[in-house]
Amino acid sequence: DSEGPSELEKSFAGGKIALVLGAEGKGLRQKTRETVTALARLDMPGAIRSLNVSNAAAVSLYAARKFIANSE
Numbered sequence: 001d002s003e004g005p006s007e008l009e010k011s012f013a014g015g016k017i018a019l020v021l022g023a024e025g026k027g028l029r030q031k032t033r034e035t036v037t038a039l040a041r042l043d044m045p046g047a048i049r050s051l052n053v054s055n056a057a058a059v060s061l062y063a064a065r066k067f068i069a070n071s072e
Contacts, residue, residue, distance in 0.1 A: 012067040
C-alpha cells in the first residue's frame with residue numbers, strides 16, 4: 001500500500017511471508033487492510049508514488065527472497 005506506515009523490507013519477520021497486493025488504483029479492500037499482520041509500502045524515489053501491481057509484485061518477491069536468503 002503506497003500509504004503503508006513502514007517500508008516493505010522492515011515489515012518482514014519470522015519464517016513465513018505472505019504478500020497481499022491490492023488492485024491498481026483502488027488498492028487493498030478495507031477488510032483486507034484490517035486483517036493483514038503488517039501494512040507496508042514500497043518506497044519510490046521521485047514523484048512516482050506507486051507501481052502497477054505486476055511490477056510491485058516482482059519487487060516485493062525479490063525483497064522477500066532476499067530477506068529469506070539472509071535469514072538462513
